[in-house]
Amino acid sequence: MAKTPDVFEYNESSIKSLDWREHIRLRPGMYIGKLGDGSAKDDGIYVLVKEVVDNCIDEHMMGYGKNIDITITDSKVTVRDYGRGIPLGKVVDVVSKINTGAKYDSGAFQKSVGLNGVGTKAVNALSNYFKVQAFRDGQTKLAEFKKGVLTADPKPGKSDEKNGTLVVFEPDNAMFKNYHFIPEYLDDLMWNYAFLNAGLVINYNGNKFFSKEGLLDLLRQKTEPEELRYPIIHFKGNDIEVALTHGNQYGEEYYSFVNGQNTTQGGTHLAAFREGVVKAVRDYYKKDFDAADIRASIIGAIAIRVQEPVFESQTKTKLGSISTSPEGGVTIKNFVGEFVSKELEIYLHKNPIIAEALLKRIMQSERERKEIAGIKKLANERAKKANLHNRKLRDCRFHLDEKHEKGQDSMIFITEGDSASGSITKSRNVEIQAVFSLRGKPLNCYGLTKKVVYENEEFNLLQHALNIEDGMDGLRYDKVIIATDADVDGMHIRLLLMTFFLQFFPDLVKAGHVFILETPLFRVRNKKETIYCYSEEEKQAAVKKLGSKPEITRFKGLGEISPDEFGKFIGENIRLQPVLLHKDSHLQKVLEFYMGKNTPNRQEFIIGNLRIELDKVENTKEEEIVEES
Structure with missing residues (x-):
């Protein structure tokens, strides 16, 4: 009797060797984090x-090139920079050979963002088309690739x-679908590069x-002068720059960077900055204020x-704890903490x-915290009991705050009603997708206190489900998705939820965690194919594609x-x-306009825009009647 092969057998044939291109395409997450469709920053x-622009920035940091031209x-x-240009003999190697690059030579790039020489190789491997051309002392060399494969022998020229x-x-649209x-997001990226490289x-x-x-300049762009309690404090030292102020919003809002990289998840330097501020304030006022x-x-x-620098991943969004500053092996924690506390004091x-204005802000926070201490305790006890059998929350297995x-x-997904919650709950991925069900329309909380x-x-239950009561550090989900019907009631609930987040947890929105779920408005199908359409234009294209009077269904609700x-x-x-705040948006004015007392201006805005939407609806109805007949 023949032996049944063991599918789990481990031998020489189990060992695979992949070249650099195959490995990047097989495991893109190791090099660029998640793939995504561009909806998250x-x-x-x-x-x-x-990865490409970082190389241009590194050239600028070394003193070469004051301009970068970018078209997207x-x-x-x-992307075109005006630095030294890649040495012509290495144009192909630096974008197609792992462990090849100038970043390994600490003399060529002292404090660059990309230190592992992988960045442009990943871009090359994950692109349908990739071209690199170096210009150096009257000579040039161009190389072109397709998905990391060189398509023509590059030749130098004048x-x-x-x-x-x-x-x-x-x-590559096969890797990055839709x-x-x-x-x-791109504007924010370019502004960050500009703020971190004054003069570029x-x-x-x-x-x-x-x-x-x-x-x-960064904080000036992110704030409104009338909302600040005191002018922005700004100081610079060797290899460190800090700016801070206090506003009137809830929560803490930070922008942190290492070697020009926006560390959106913070890390050692941000923790040290926060501690340094607390130490300076306590030392100056000679009072043991609560850090919060x-x-x-x-x-x-x-x-x-x-x-x-040691980052926790290739995407470099969080600085690791073992990095040291160049100041004789001083840890990042001590380097940042001591600088901030000393300079601020x-x-x-x-x-x-x-100093007096800062003290008033601290005292106000202290009063507000004590005022809600009693009800906060009761509410947290209720939430703890509810969490044991929380019917509103259908949780998932893995969370953002866990190291997995x-x-x-x-x-x-934050949904309205049981029918929508039921559909999502039955079809979700239980490992990474949770559902929170609303009872009805939430309270309009504009102008109310925490x-x-x-x-x-x-x-309170939503706050506990997200774990954001004490800030963003404990956030349990990377994406907070508002999933409501695309009707008047659904839009109202959407507005009420966004008001809740913007009023009490604006940093959740500013950090790019809040999204609106788009669901199809139409299903167009014949016996061979079904197409889901998210707009009138997509519906028309689907009808044209399928031809001969396909069946059209209009979805009125998620249920x-x-x-x-x-x-x-x-x-x-x-x-x-994504729910985005434009850099010119004044948060309080936006909330007041949409969610405050009814004003003639808002009435005019609603009536004007409603007429446009009604026209669209009427046109859609007429087209559907013609199609059905």
């Missing part, structure tokens, strides 16, 4: 852009172009991005430059008026979509619309 297509269309990215490097790439660049000019899609005063009262409503930014001694790779993709979060059972169908809309092809 840390999706892979933005990492590809960063729907599918193509073009050029009258300025020294530097040109990179053009088109992300991808699209969101302009606001970035020409992006015809717009100039330039900063004269670094992090001071000192940091309540703070808006801060910190940027440091270190040799060979000196500043407060020199500026007693600002799957937790990075976790999401929670006391309402504890008094309102639904808000009408069967669980089997719903699974297709929340899987790998999920469509999400």
Whole structure:
């Protein structure tokens, strides 16, 4: 009798060797984090852009090139710097051979972002088309690739172009399905580069991005002067720059950077910055204030430059704890903490008026905390009991705050009513997708104090489900997704939820964690094919494609979509619309306009826009009648 082969047998044939290109395409998460479709600011297509621009920034940091030209269309990215240019003999190697690059030579790049020499190789391997061209001392060399494979033998030639490097790439649409660049994310990226490199000019899609005063300019852009309790404090040292102020919003808001990299998940330097602020305040006022009262409503930014930083992943969003500064092996924690506490205390001694304003803000936070202490305790006890049998929450297995790779993709759907919750609950991925069910329309909390979060059972349970009571550090889900019907009631609930987040947890929105779930409005099908359409335009295209009078179904609510169908809309092809705050938006004015007392201006706005939407609806109805007849 023949022996049944053991599918789990481990022998020589089990060992596989992949070349650099195959490995990157097989395990892209190791190099660029998640793939995504561009709806989240840390999706892979933005990492590809960063990897290329980071190299230009590194050249600028070394003193070469004051301008970078960037053009980004729907599918193509073009980046041209005016640095030294890649040495012509290594043009192919630096974008196609792992462990090849100048970043290993600490003399060539002292404090660069990319230290492992992998970045442009990942961009090359994950692009349908990739071109690199170096210009150096009147000579040039160009190489072109397709998915990491060299398509033609590069030959050197003469050029009258300025020294530097040109990179053009088109992300692979087979890897990044349905991808699209969101302009606001790219604008933020370019502004961050400008703020961190004072004097650098970035020409992006015809717009100039330039900063004269670094992090001071950053906080000026992110705040409204009338909402600040005192002018922005700004100081710089060797390899460190800090800016901070206090506003009137709830929570803490930080922007942190290492060697020009936006560390969106913080890390050692940000923790040290927060501790340094607390120490300076306590030392100056000679009073042991609660750390939460000192940091309540703070808006801060910190940027440091270190040799060979240790990040917790290739995407470099969190600085590890073992990095050291160049100051003779001093830890990052001590380097940052001592600088911030010392400089801030000196500043407060020199500026007693600002010190007085800061004290008033701290005392106000202390009063507010004590006022809600009693109800907060009762509310937390109720939430603890509810969590044992919380019918509102259908949780998932892995969470963002846990050290597990799957937790990075976790999401929670906030739904209205049992029917919609039921469809999502039955079709969701239980490992990474949770569901929180609303009872009905939540309270309009605009203008109310945080006391309402504890008094309102639904808000309190939602706050505990997200684990954001004490800040974003404990956030349990990477994406908080509002999933409501696309009707008047659904839109109202959507507005009420966004008001809740913007009023009490604005940093959740500003950090890019809040999204709107897009579900199809129409299903167009014949006997051979079914197409789901998210707009009138997509419906018309589907009708044209299928021809001969296909069946058209209009989805009026999430509850009408069967669980089997719903699974297709929340899987790998999920469509999400991020909730974004435009850099020119005044948060309190926006909330007041939409959610405050009814005003003639708002009435005019609603009536004007309603007429447009009604016209669309009437046109749609007429077209459906014609199609049915």
